[in-house]
Amino acid sequence: EAQVTQNPRYLITVTGKKLTVTCSQNMNHEYMSWYRQDPGLGLRQIYYSMNVEVTDKGDVPEGYKVSRKEKRNFPLILESPSPNQTSLYFCASGSIHTSTDTQYFGPGTRLTVL
Amino acid sequence: EDQVTQSPEALRLQEGESSSLNCSYTVSGLRGLFWYRQDPGKGPEFLFTLYSAGEEKEKERLKATLTKKESFLHITAPKPEDSATYLCAVRNSGNTPLVFGKGTRLSVIA
Numbered sequence: 001e002a003q004v005t006q007n008p009r010y011l012i013t014v015t016g017k018k019l020t021v022t023c024s025q026n027m028n029h030e031y032m033s034w035y036r037q038d039p040g041l042g043l044r045q046i047y048y049s050m051n052v053e054v055t056d057k058g059d060v061p062e063g064y065k066v067s068r069k070e071k072r073n074f075p076l077i078l079e080s081p082s083p084n085q086t087s088l089y090f091c092a093s094g095s096i097h098t099s100t101d102t103q104y105f106g107p108g109t110r111l112t113v114l
Numbered sequence: 115e116d117q118v119t120q121s122p123e124a125l126r127l128q129e130g131e132s133s134s135l136n137c138s139y140t141v142s143g144l145r146g147l148f149w150y151r152q153d154p155g156k157g158p159e160f161l162f163t164l165y166s167a168g169e170e171k172e173k174e175r176l177k178a179t180l181t182k183k184e185s186f187l188h189i190t191a192p193k194p195e196d197s198a199t200y201l202c203a204v205r206n207s208g209n210t211p212l213v214f215g216k217g218t219r220l221s222v223i224a
Contacts, residue, residue: 105157
């Protein structure tokens with residue numbers, strides 16, 4: 001089954017404790033992205049990657065890091081989480097070719113930083 | 115700067131009462147306009163991609179249309195299971211990331 005998976009699905013942590021949220025896709029997509037979703041603000045892009053070893057900042061990159069060492073994986077790293085990073089996070093993947101422009105989203109990771 | 119505005123923010127319909135959701139956009143060269151459905155606490159689920167003015171796509175009770183400035187998602191005879199938040203997004207011709215609207219929260223009452 002074609003899908004985007006994220007782990008963990010739920011996480012409660014404390015300020016300053018480094019964490020990583022994993023994202024994996026099995027559709028051989030070049031493009032992968034991370035979003036956060038907050039009430040009243042909608043989906044905002046954090047980072048994206050057009051291919052292996054190519055990453056770019058989205059709209060709200062501060063406090064986050066990413067890496068793209070393999071095509072299927074795109075982990076999101078919070079080196080020193082703060083309470084304002086409490087949010088619902090989504091990973092997405094898609095093809096970069098014009099004819100198939102759809103992005104597919106993972107199930108989400110709900111993060112709470114105390 | 116690319117922008118997407120969705121209206122209304124929330125819509126409450128009786129079962130069978132058809133209506134339309136609006137997505138107004140400004141973009142420097144539209145590459146694609148996307149509609150997604152999102153259930154509470156879940157990831158957005160892809161519905162449609164529209165590429166050029168005049169294009170229409172249908173799926174069950176949903177029909178998406180596109181003009182040069184806006185897109186409509188028409189819902190015909192909705193059922194309670196159509197209740198969700200509907201998101202609109204655009205991508206410009208520079209292959210930059212998607213820009214999402216804030217969504218329309220649809221409630222269909224039996």
